[in-house]
Amino acid sequence: MTVKEVLNSAIDFFKKQNIDNPRLDAEVLLAHLLDMERIQLYVKYDLPLKNKEVEAYREMVINRARGIPVAYLTGHKEFMSLDFKVNRSVLIPRPETEILVEEIISLCQAKNIDNPNIVDVGTGSGVIAVSLAHYLPGARVLGIDISDKALEVARTNIKRHNLGERVKVIKGNLLDPLIKMEKDNVNIVVSNPPYLTGNEMKKLPLEVTYEPSQALDGGADGLKIYRELIPRALKVLVPGGILGLEIGYHQADSIRDILSGLPWGDIRVLQDYSGLDRVVIARKK
Incomplete structure (x- = not known):
């Protein structure tokens, strides 16, 4: 799966789970996983992900849907x-x-x-x-x-x-x-x-x-x-x-x-x- 595909899948899932900021959360989690800035995702939409990356991302998305805050999943927060x-x-x-x-x-x-x-x-x-x-x-x-x-x-x-x-x-x-x-x-x-x-x-x-x-x-x-x-x-x-x-x-x-x-x-x-x-x-x- 590509960056674009996993993002769209996560966004759709978050919407069904009534997550407040589905796109933002999906992008922040994926950017953290791939160790890149959020803005970089937009120029790497076609980048294929390794299976272990897809699985790790899926786990993060599921945990977010359970209510765990994004900051606890990434371990970071801007202030x-x-x-x-x-x-x-x-x-x-x-x-x-x-x-x-x-x-x-x-x-x-x-x-x-x-x-x-x-x-x-x-x-x-x-x-x-x-x-x-x-x-x-x-x-x-x-x-x-x-x-x-x-x-x-x-x-x-x-x-x-x-x-x-x-x-x-x-x-x-x-x-x-x-x-x-x-x-x-x-x-x-x-x-x-x-x-x-x-x-x-x-x-x-x-x-x-x-x-x-x-x-x-x-x-x-x-x-x-x-x-x-x-x-x-x-x-x-x-x-x-x-x-x-x-x-x-x-x-x-x-x-x-x-x-x-x-x-x-x-x-x-x-x-x-x-x-x-x-x-x-x-x-x-």
Whole structure:
């Protein structure tokens, strides 16, 4: 079979299985299997595939139809125009999280914070930490996560992007490691914490069920981690330090209430590409 034939077969199969992006998924999987860029497939439509390649592709297509996300099948996901390794130990990076990263970068540039000390709470695969260090050449970033397996992935991505000198990761719950060390020189605390509610966890799309639940589950009302993290951030941030949080689309008012009861100011809510509340920024008074 040729590239064109296996692609068309996969696309038709995905359509019957109600996969959202049948052509995109089929092409990404085949390009990964053949170790080429997606665009190269178009000039190699007539390339005959070996039987073992056809079988390997068929297995990937079947797994995709079972709901396994493309990123877990390829082991890669792009974020902030950078390529990251991912596996089932970490959440798959979402485009919405780029809004948080871009805002932190913009704030550092606008306020001339040239050498910020940044902490990424719940770093997971390390995409936020690595992206911030990549685009802020003077930044030093510490990623904290409670999962050993997630930290392994983060370390792989740090090494992959040659940022071992400026990005470190440690195991811990939220900001507890820094609080125990009485560190209070952090310029920015950033986090994309678990924020799905109990009801949302019961109604997850099939794809999302393959992702680690501890990276998704925010407790009954989705606010558990925010209630713990927001007060603790005050202990490590310098005066005027910035807190940047990704939030659920229905949580802005609740997060604002938590912040308003503590010495935070300049509270702003940013929307995602669908116009939904997605990021909260606050400044320590």
